[in-house]
Amino acid sequence: MDEVLLRTLTPTVIGILVRRGADFAAAEDAVQDALVESVRGWPDDPPRDPKGWLVAVAWRKFLDAARADTSRRRREVLVEAEPVPGPGGAVDDTLQLYFLCAHPSLTPASAVALTLRAVGGLTTRQVAQAYLVPEATMAQRISRAKRTVSGVRFDQPGDVATVLRVLYLVFNEGYSGDVDLAAEAIRLTRQLAAKTKHEEVAGLLALMLLHHARRPARTRPDGSLVPLAEQDRSLWDTRMIAEGVDVLQAALTRDRVGEFQAQAAIAALHADARTAAETDWVQIVEWYDELVRLTDSPIARLNRAVAVGQADGPRAGLAALAGLDPSLPRHAAVAAYLHERDGDPVTAARLYAEAARSAPNLPERDHLTRQAARLNAELGG
Amino acid sequence: MAKYLLLKHYRGAPAAVNDVPMDQWTPEEISAHVRYMDDFAARLEGTGEFVDSQALSPEGTFVRYDGEGRPPVTDGPFAETKDLIAGWMVIDVESYERALELAGELSAAPGQGGKPIHEWLEVRPFLAAPPTITD
Numbered sequence: 380m381d382e383v384l385l386r387t388l389t390p391t392v393i394g395i396l397v398r399r400g401a402d403f404a405a406a407e408d409a410v411q412d413a414l415v416e417s418v419r420g421w422p423d424d425p426p427r428d429p430k431g432w433l434v435a436v437a438w439r440k441f442l443d444a445a446r447a448d449t450s451r452r453r454r455e456v457l458v459e460a461e462p463v464p465g466p467g468g469a470v471d472d473t474l475q476l477y478f479l480c481a482h483p484s485l486t487p488a489s490a491v492a493l494t495l496r497a498v499g500g501l502t503t504r505q506v507a508q509a510y511l512v513p514e515a516t517m518a519q520r521i522s523r524a525k526r527t528v529s530g531v532r533f534d535q536p537g538d539v540a541t542v543l544r545v546l547y548l549v550f551n552e553g554y555s556g557d558v559d560l561a562a563e564a565i566r567l568t569r570q571l572a573a574k575t576k577h578e579e580v581a582g583l584l585a586l587m588l589l590h591h592a593r594r595p596a597r598t599r600p601d602g603s604l605v606p607l608a609e610q611d612r613s614l615w616d617t618r619m620i621a622e623g624v625d626v627l628q629a630a631l632t633r634d635r636v637g638e639f640q641a642q643a644a645i646a647a648l649h650a651d652a653r654t655a656a657e658t659d660w661v662q663i664v665e666w667y668d669e670l671v672r673l674t675d676s677p678i679a680r681l682n683r684a685v686a687v688g689q690a691d692g693p694r695a696g697l698a699a700l701a702g703l704d705p706s707l708p709r710h711a712a713v714a715a716y717l718h719e720r721d722g723d724p725v726t727a728a729r730l731y732a733e734a735a736r737s738a739p740n741l742p743e744r745d746h747l748t749r750q751a752a753r754l755n756a757e758l759g760g
Numbered sequence: 761m762a763k764y765l766l767l768k769h770y771r772g773a774p775a776a777v778n779d780v781p782m783d784q785w786t787p788e789e790i791s792a793h794v795r796y797m798d799d800f801a802a803r804l805e806g807t808g809e810f811v812d813s814q815a816l817s818p819e820g821t822f823v824r825y826d827g828e829g830r831p832p833v834t835d836g837p838f839a840e841t842k843d844l845i846a847g848w849m850v851i852d853v854e855s856y857e858r859a860l861e862l863a864g865e866l867s868a869a870p871g872q873g874g875k876p877i878h879e880w881l882e883v884r885p886f887l888a889a890p891p892t893i894t895d
Contacts, residue, residue: 486854488761489808510761512811512852520808551891561892590893607895645895682895740890 383566385417385429386500392433393497394472397533401441403479404525407497409441414500473498474574477567478537481545482528489524490545491552496521499563509558539577543639546571550587561591572626581630582640588623589646592616604746608655620650641670660690677707685713693721708739712747719754728754763811763852764859766866767882770818772843777878778871785872796869804851804862815847850886859883 389410396406413436417429426432480494495501495509507517550564568584596610605611627643644666652658667683670676680703688696696717703710715730731751738744782790797813804810822836849866853859863881871877 488852488854492808510852511763512808513805516805516808516810516852519806523806523808551893552889586893594892604890642893649895685895739888741887742890744887 382418385414385421385433387566387570388430388433389414389500390473390476390498391430392437393476395434396437396441397472399438401445402529403533404522404529405441405444406437407525409437409444410500411496411502412440413437415502418502471574473570475533475537477542477571478535479528479531479533480524481537481542482531483538483541484527484531485524487545487548489520489527490541491548492517492520493524493528494545494567495549495563499567501558501563505558509552509560539575539580542571543579543583547583547639550590561587561594565591578630578633578635579637579639581626582637582643585623585627585630585643586639586646588619588626589643589650592619592623592650598742602742604742606746607649612653615650620647623647624650636669636673638670638673641666641673645670658689660686664690677703681707681710681713685716688717688720693717697721708737709734711737715747715750724754724758728758761852761854762856762859762888763850763886764856765882765884765886766849766851766859766863767884768846768848768879769882770844770846771841772845773880773882776871776880778873778875779877780872782871789870789872789874792870792874797866800866800869801849804849809851809853809858809862811850811852813847813849816845818844818846820844856885859885 392410392413393403393406396409397403401409410433413433416436417433476498477494480497481490485493492506492510495506496503501509503518503521504514506521507514510517512520546564546568549567550561552560565584565587568580568587572580572584592615593607593610595616596612596614597605599605623643624647627640627647630640631644645663648659648663648666663686664683667679667686670679671683681700684696684699684703687699697714700710700714700717705711705714711730711734715727715734718724718730719727728751731747731754735744735747735751738747782793785793801810801813820837821834822838823832823834826833851859851862853862860883863883867879867881868876869879
């Protein structure tokens with residue numbers, strides 16, 4: 380039994396404890412304790428029924444904690460609302476946990492941390508390492524999140540959109556720690572997609588798969604970024620791309636397009652091109668139009684300007700860029716790229732340098748600085 | 761979430777409002793100041809926003825490479841160096857506004873007379889890792 384398989388049991392076991400009358404916070408703590416114990420003990424002595432073992436150990440941990448708490452909490456219990464056990468059976472426990480951990484009363488960071496622990500089964504230490512904060516800080520973030528949702532009924536249906544935003548954040552987190560957050564986000568989204576027929580869940584899963592497939596080509600061994608047009612496409616994971624395309628196509632036939640499906644469609648069109656030159660930019664622009672219509676997002680408009688520059692030439696791209704706020708992240712980088720293609724390396728070099736100064740991360744800054752240096756060398760020589 | 765450095769200077773920041781050197785405070789005022797800093801850090805740990813806090817000695821030395829097989833050259837400290845960092849706190853917060861809010865609170869640490877120092881703190885965003893989805 381490997382660690383990931385073990386972690387898939389987490390939400391089920393929490394659900395069982397809640398049905399037996401434990402409140403969510405205590406059930407979650409107990410299952411976390413049981414998971415930690417299993418990681419210590421199982422390599423030497425794996426149980427034949429891992430789920431049964433986890434339920435038994437977690438329930439014992441819950442009872443121990445409840446007894447230890449009784450004297451301390453006797454007075455508090457009087458003023459605290461009694462936990463309401465879920466009716467059970469009607470709605471899937473795992474699905475309920477996704478909703479609870481992404482509850483709109485939580486900040487995005489709290490929702491992410493709680494989801495990774497209670498749905499993903501990661502330890503507090505692993506979540507802390509992934510987000511580069513001390514374990515004590517992450518423990519507090521999680522326990523505050525649990526307090527925030529303590530009044531939420533476990534059996535209330537939630538909003539899938541909030542869950543998707545949380546999973547998107549986990550996937551998009553670039554930090555590389557002990558845990559591969561992108562792979563974990565895919566696992567959690569896949570699990571969610573198996574439990575709900577919502578087309579945007581499929582859209583997000585497709586989006587993740589299509590981007591994850593490109594990961595081996597996205598960075599050089601030294602960590603520097605490789606732009607899409609220069610990527611070695613033989614490094615792309617074709618099986619993952621095929622799965623992403625299948626998932627997306629099944630979702631699109633339902634004719635309820637949303638922003639994740641639109642983004643996935645753009646990623647699929649990139650994945651479909653054997654070389655950068657074969658990219659179907661006209662269709663990509665159409666999907667960006669759809670994305671802008673769906674989200675009205677300035678970032679989507681910015682990315683659309685790049686696509687327009689490819690489909691209709693750099694002048695058209697610059698025209699699409701003209702109405703956008705120059706303070707948008709990556710605005711200068713897009714402008715630099717379009718000006719270079721329009722045959723104005725002086726402006727492009729200046730804008731690349733400006734973009735480098737405001738880059739939000741180091742690999743991007745280095746990449747933009749190299750672009751500016753390349754143009755400056757050509758101009759000087 | 762985004763990480764920010766709250767940077768405290770011995771020298772190089774604009775003058776604080778309550779700008780009296782610490783060695784001219786009463787021992788009680790110093791204790792109150794230290795307690796404020798500790799409480800602040802503990803509170804941020806409680807809100808899940810604390811990452812790190814360190815103080816630096818004002819003594820420093822400049823060091824540089826001096827060629828293959830030679831020991832590094834040391835020099836200084838230079839009295840005329842404009843910027844002298846005293847310490848920092850690293851926070852992990854939901855927004856830039858929250859970083860400013862916390863820096864404002866940290867700047868209110870009590871100094872002489874138990875009144876806030878109104879010290880200028882420098883707020884610097886960390887360069888993060890690149891996101892997975894870029895197009």
